[in-house]
Amino acid sequence: MSTEKTSPSQSGGDGTTGRPGRRTPLIVAAVAIVAALGIVAAVGLGDDDTKDTASSGVAQIEGVTEKTRAATVLDRPFTKPDLVLTDTKGESYDLRERTKGKPTLIYFGYTNCPDVCPLTMSNIAVAKKQLPQADQDKLQVVFVTTDPERDTAASLAKWLPGFGDASFTGLTGDFSAIQAGARSIGIGIDPPKKEKDGTVVSMHGAQVVAFSPTTDQGYVLYGEDATVDDYAKDLPKIIKGENP
Numbered sequence: 001m002s003t004e005k006t007s008p009s010q011s012g013g014d015g016t017t018g019r020p021g022r023r024t025p026l027i028v029a030a031v032a033i034v035a036a037l038g039i040v041a042a043v044g045l046g047d048d049d050t051k052d053t054a055s056s057g058v059a060q061i062e063g064v065t066e067k068t069r070a071a072t073v074l075d076r077p078f079t080k081p082d083l084v085l086t087d088t089k090g091e092s093y094d095l096r097e098r099t100k101g102k103p104t105l106i107y108f109g110y111t112n113c114p115d116v117c118p119l120t121m122s123n124i125a126v127a128k129k130q131l132p133q134a135d136q137d138k139l140q141v142v143f144v145t146t147d148p149e150r151d152t153a154a155s156l157a158k159w160l161p162g163f164g165d166a167s168f169t170g171l172t173g174d175f176s177a178i179q180a181g182a183r184s185i186g187i188g189i190d191p192p193k194k195e196k197d198g199t200v201v202s203m204h205g206a207q208v209v210a211f212s213p214t215t216d217q218g219y220v221l222y223g224e225d226a227t228v229d230d231y232a233k234d235l236p237k238i239i240k241g242e243n244p
Contacts, residue, residue: 077217081181125233
């Protein structure tokens with residue numbers, strides 16, 4: 001396994017960063033916010049080769065309050081994605097309806113990711129267990145695959161419980177619908193691509209978006225550098241719809 005960090009000299013012409021030699025996904029929603037956050041992960045998987053590229057940073061711009069710790073609070077929140085996908089039971093799941101009025105964390109990633117995705121889900125799971133049981137029951141954690149061809153309902157059902165929380169929701173479905181839903185909250189993802197050396201490369205934004213139970217809008221962003229302590233400190237406020 002090899003890990004590569006993108007340096008400033010490898011940034012794209014639009015100021016975003018990504019895998020060297022490959023342009024990061026086009027981000028349709030909140031372009032300025034995502035460019036400032038610069039949070040993008042590129043993961044390549046092969047039999048003998050694993051590549052992971054991720055970088056994050058925050059600038060103070062219109063629509064974003066000053067960043068404190070790992071959280072970035074948005075002045076202009078995102079509308080929750082209008083997604084109807086398939087859950088781990090093989091049943092239809094309407095994201096807006098099923099999470100309406102509930103504090104919700106949404107993350108786009110995939111099960112074959114070697115480090116960024118599992119670390120993010122693990123950090124959330126550990127932090128959630130530190131909450132009072134009543135708050136644990138309120139918090140919704142939704143993992144939406146960016147690799148639906150491999151991440152079937154059955155494979156998600158096997159992977160998610162590994163984080164020690166049976167309440168995590170895993171969703172799969174049509175890639176174009178997932179991509180559009182991600183872009184609506186400023187997250188760019190590309191279809192997995194097989195390169196000449198057999199490596200499968202998947203580009204995806206590394207943000208976790210927190211949605212308020214009072215407005216159902218996404219008002220807080222976390223990058224891949226967010227720790228267990230960051231989530232543990234912020235979740236009690238997010239559950240109440242307050243700024244962390």
